Amino acid sequence: MATFKDFRNNIKPNWCPGCGDFSVQAAIQKACAANGLEPDELAVITGIGCSGRLSGYIKSYGFHATHGRSLPVAQGVKMANDELTVIASGGDGDGFAIGMGHTVHALKRNIDITYIVMDNQVYGLTKGQTSPSSEKGFVTKSTPNGSIENAIQPIRTAMASGATFVAQSVSSDIKQLTAIIQEAMNHKGFSFVNVFSPCVTYNKVNTYDWFKENLTAVEDIEDYDHTDSKTAMNHIMEHEGLLKGIIYQDKEAKSYQEQIEGYLEKPTVKKEMTLERETFDELMTAFR
Amino acid sequence: MKEQLSWKVGGQQGEGIESTGEIFSTTLNRMGYHLYSYRHFSSRIKGGHTNNNVRISAKEVRAVSDNINILVAFDQQTIDLNAHELVNGGIIIADSKFNPSKDDDLDVQLVPIPFTETAKNLGSQLMKNMVAIGASARLMNLEIQPFRDMIYTMFIRKGEQIVENNNEALKQGYQLMDQEMTHIEGDFEMVPSGQEERLFLIGNDAISFGALNAGVRFMAAYPITPASEIMEYMIENLPKVGGTVIQTEDEISAVTMAIGSNYAGARSFTSSAGPGLSLMMESIGLSGMTETPLVIVDTMRGGPSTGLPTKQEQSDLMQMIYGTHGDIPKVVLAPSDVEDAFYATIEAFNIAEYYQVPVILLSDLQMSLGKQSSRPFDPSHVDINRGKTITEDMDRDEAEYFERYSNEEDGISNRPIPGVKGGIHHVTGVEHSPTGTPNESAENRQVQMDKRMRKLKDFTMDEPFKVNGNVESELLIISFLSVNGVVQEAAERLDADITTISLKQIHPFPIDALRPYLDGAGGILVIEQNYSAQLNSVLKMNYHGHDRIKSYVKYDGTPFKPNEIETHMSSILKIKEVL
Numbered sequence: 001m002a003t004f005k006d007f008r009n010n011i012k013p014n015w016c017p018g019c020g021d022f023s024v025q026a027a028i029q030k031a032c033a034a035n036g037l038e039p040d041e042l043a044v045i046t047g048i049g050c051s052g053r054l055s056g057y058i059k060s061y062g063f064h065a066t067h068g069r070s071l072p073v074a075q076g077v078k079m080a081n082d083e084l085t086v087i088a089s090g091g092d093g094d095g096f097a098i099g100m101g102h103t104v105h106a107l108k109r110n111i112d113i114t115y116i117v118m119d120n121q122v123y124g125l126t127k128g129q130t131s132p133s134s135e136k137g138f139v140t141k142s143t144p145n146g147s148i149e150n151a152i153q154p155i156r157t158a159m160a161s162g163a164t165f166v167a168q169s170v171s172s173d174i175k176q177l178t179a180i181i182q183e184a185m186n187h188k189g190f191s192f193v194n195v196f197s198p199c200v201t202y203n204k205v206n207t208y209d210w211f212k213e214n215l216t217a218v219e220d221i222e223d224y225d226h227t228d229s230k231t232a233m234n235h236i237m238e239h240e241g242l243l244k245g246i247i248y249q250d251k252e253a254k255s256y257q258e259q260i261e262g263y264l265e266k267p268t269v270k271k272e273m274t275l276e277r278e279t280f281d282e283l284m285t286a287f288r
Numbered sequence: 289m290k291e292q293l294s295w296k297v298g299g300q301q302g303e304g305i306e307s308t309g310e311i312f313s314t315t316l317n318r319m320g321y322h323l324y325s326y327r328h329f330s331s332r333i334k335g336g337h338t339n340n341n342v343r344i345s346a347k348e349v350r351a352v353s354d355n356i357n358i359l360v361a362f363d364q365q366t367i368d369l370n371a372h373e374l375v376n377g378g379i380i381i382a383d384s385k386f387n388p389s390k391d392d393d394l395d396v397q398l399v400p401i402p403f404t405e406t407a408k409n410l411g412s413q414l415m416k417n418m419v420a421i422g423a424s425a426r427l428m429n430l431e432i433q434p435f436r437d438m439i440y441t442m443f444i445r446k447g448e449q450i451v452e453n454n455n456e457a458l459k460q461g462y463q464l465m466d467q468e469m470t471h472i473e474g475d476f477e478m479v480p481s482g483q484e485e486r487l488f489l490i491g492n493d494a495i496s497f498g499a500l501n502a503g504v505r506f507m508a509a510y511p512i513t514p515a516s517e518i519m520e521y522m523i524e525n526l527p528k529v530g531g532t533v534i535q536t537e538d539e540i541s542a543v544t545m546a547i548g549s550n551y552a553g554a555r556s557f558t559s560s561a562g563p564g565l566s567l568m569m570e571s572i573g574l575s576g577m578t579e580t581p582l583v584i585v586d587t588m589r590g591g592p593s594t595g596l597p598t599k600q601e602q603s604d605l606m607q608m609i610y611g612t613h614g615d616i617p618k619v620v621l622a623p624s625d626v627e628d629a630f631y632a633t634i635e636a637f638n639i640a641e642y643y644q645v646p647v648i649l650l651s652d653l654q655m656s657l658g659k660q661s662s663r664p665f666d667p668s669h670v671d672i673n674r675g676k677t678i679t680e681d682m683d684r685d686e687a688e689y690f691e692r693y694s695n696e697e698d699g700i701s702n703r704p705i706p707g708v709k710g711g712i713h714h715v716t717g718v719e720h721s722p723t724g725t726p727n728e729s730a731e732n733r734q735v736q737m738d739k740r741m742r743k744l745k746d747f748t749m750d751e752p753f754k755v756n757g758n759v760e761s762e763l764l765i766i767s768f769l770s771v772n773g774v775v776q777e778a779a780e781r782l783d784a785d786i787t788t789i790s791l792k793q794i795h796p797f798p799i800d801a802l803r804p805y806l807d808g809a810g811g812i813l814v815i816e817q818n819y820s821a822q823l824n825s826v827l828k829m830n831y832h833g834h835d836r837i838k839s840y841v842k843y844d845g846t847p848f849k850p851n852e853i854e855t856h857m858s859s860i861l862k863i864k865e866v867l
């Protein structure tokens with residue numbers, strides 16, 4: 001059985017020392033090992049950004065795609081081979097700006113993959129511009145007078161999009177993050193995990209300390225029921241999105257693939273490519 | 289008796305005009321005639337003039353006709369808009385319900401028949417199309433039984449009574465026309481048809497069926513005219529072979545999903561038209577850079593922007609060849625007719641997987657939507673070649689990544705799909721080392737770029753173009769897609785030494801294979817449907833004899849007619865005589 005070390009390769013990440021993304025990488029590696037996966041059963045698909053480099057730092061099949069497109073690529077991979085465990089990942093710009101359309105639709109489509117966003121509320125790779133999840137008033141190179149747009153609350157967007165699994169955590173809590181990712185991978189359907197992953201270089205506001213002070217764990221909320229979407233949404237609104245833990249899960253929902261009759265009998269890659277003669281004739285007759 | 293006739297039916301969109309044309313032409317195809325049809329429609333769903341033009345012939349036809357012989361009109365607008373296309377002595381069969389009239393200057397006959405009234409008396413207005421079909425059948429002196437067979441297969445699901453009523457409508461239409469025959473002048477009788485069995489289908493169906501035969505089991509697409517029929521065919525038929533289609537949120541998602549699925553080893557594709565292809569450009573580069581097989585069908589329509597969404601054009605060519613930033617190896621294919629579209633689609637998937645490149649399969653609106661007769665497809669010509677794709681576990685120590693981008697002589701590296709043991713590697717749109725790790729060193733860059741581009745350096749298909757004629761010619765005509773059928777017909781009408789070429793391998797440009805024909809031609813004429821003579825420019829980029837290359841273009845949204853090309857060719861040939 002593989003250990004988390006088997007999910008390591010010898011490539012040294014080019015992230016800044018202290019970047020939150022290191023912990024996300026470690027948590028994914030641990031969660032995969034804990035879930036009994038082998039490296040060749042996993043495909044990690046990422047977008048572009050500092051965070052997007054992740055696919056190259058985990059020993060597994062990896063696909064570093066284009067900015068904002070990790071989700072469609074990942075859904076395509078899963079549709080092709082349901083036996084693979086598929087993780088899509090990227091930054092807040094990747095998932096909530098250029099890729100937002102895909103995010104909302106992946107949430108509503110409910111294909112059985114896990115999406116992990118490394119949300120640092122800033123554009124890291126392009127050197128510090130505002131992001132969709134940057135707080136109002138946040139000063140960056142592109143918002144010298146402070147951002148005048150409202151911030152997106154990723155978990156709220158996820159709930160509103162018909163998500164079946166929504167969780168949020170923070171890089172500093174590897175233990176919880178690992179447990180959440182394990183749960184997310186076990187969820188049958190699309191699982192969304194937003195991770196506050198501080199950018200130590202371009203975000204001096206939303207730091208590790210800031211999250212320690214501002215996040216509320218759902219375990220600490222009395223009677224929090226993460227299977228009830230109404231409670232989840234009320235608390236998200238009450239805490240302005242600053243919750244931590246498994247926010248919502250619909251365990252009954254059927255994944256996209258499960259709803260297609262016969263689709264899961266065999267992974268697509270193993271299906272016969274040549275048409276049987278009978279099928280050929282029958283389909284051709286329809287053109288007469 | 290006539291070797292061929294052109295029949296057109298017109299009315300308001302959403303009023304069953306399409307099904308009238310469909311029932312009539314499908315029956316004629318089953319009777320053994322060759323057909324070529326053209327649909328005029330607009331982006332409106334209900335209302336707006338629509339018509340269906342069907343050319344019926346005892347011999348092969350691959351173009352719309354110059355004129356029409358018979359016009360079936362369900363409203364006055366159909367007469368006003370189309371009667372001028374009738375040959376002298378042609379005939380309008382019109383529903384007497386709207387008191388049809390025609391321009392006195394036109395030398396055509398007008399025969400009012402109570403389509404609607406007859407249908408109403410039989411219980412439903414809907415059957416007015418059967419009355420019209422019966423009348424048309426009588427005019428052309430066609431056997432009635434094949435139409436009855438057609439009605440049976442179409443309506444038996446709805447019950448015997450419906451079949452009975454439709455048969456009665458057909459019969460009464462036939463009889464009403466029969467009473468008119470004594471005062472109809474001219475010959476509208478078709479020669480008897482041959483007995484060969486033929487398919488009758490649109491290009492989009494041929495492409496879709498080709499994709500199924502190529503082993504496609506997953507498709508991702510976003511609706512657009514004139515590509516949607518491909519997605520719809522796949523939605524209906526993929527489940528029969530265990531596959532499925534996702535209608536995505538946009539074309540970027542569609543193409544990247546197809547990339548993901550191809551990366552994971554399942555043949556997949558997407559189809560769209562110009563606006564969708566514009567959105568896919570960055571992803572085409574992703575496929576090229578990651579060496580992930582990808583097939584995209586581009587059914588061209590009138591551009592730019594939303595352009596002429598329901599009209600014929602061939603103006604995406606330059607974007608399909610050169611679109612996406614940076615240099616990638618890419619193949620652009622253009623089948624010469626519906627039959628070829630089936631085989632070319634299978635070939636597109638084989639090329640994409642063998643060379644690990646994006647392949648764009650072109651079509652144009654007329655080929656995609658124009659329904660035409662075709663020889664049946666031959667399953668023994670279906671061949672799937674997966675090249676260096678590795679689907680079986682390998683006995684390899686996984687301490688190091690698999691060299692997915694190893695520098696091979698032919699540029700093509702082995703491609704284990706995710707899940708294969710021993711094959712772990714990384715792929716990225718960033719420049720990368722042989723294992724797929726981002727690497728921006730100058731030396732590595734050069735090696736990897738050369739490796740990728742080498743894959744298609746000497747690429748030529750077995751049949752890069754279809755030729756009709758000799759290497760030496762007075763005039764060489766080059767065209768592609770649906771224009772070729774029109775060129776062919778025009779060339780056959782002229783008593784001159786003309787060679788025609790339908791270019792199938794558009795990119796990489798097959799200059800070596802073409803050169804003997806180009807050198808051997810007195811003059812070269814490139815005929816295409818776009819403003820800027822795009823194919824002509826591509827030819828000039830690859831061949832030196834510019835003074836001998838002439839261009840003829842059309843960009844008004846309608847397909848070429850044979851006489852337009854005939855006239856143009858004869859004027860060119862005459863100029864040559866003077867010289």
Ligand SMILES: Cc1ncc(C[n+]2csc(CCOP(=O)(O)OP(=O)(O)O)c2C)c(N)n1
Nearest residue numbers: 048049050051067091092093094123124125
């Ligand atoms: C189509 C496109 N537009 C713009 C860029 C430039 N770009 C690269 S990463 C990025 C944003 C990065 O921010 P985020 O997604 O939050 O990732 P982070 O670096 O913060 O992890 C941008 C705008 C690009 N690569 N592609």
Ligand code: SF4
Nearest residue numbers: 016019050124199200
């Ligand atoms: S810039 Fe920010 S997000 Fe990028 S690596 Fe450095 S700390 Fe991490």
Ligand SMILES: [Mg+2]
Nearest residue numbers: 091092120122
């Ligand atoms: Mg970011």
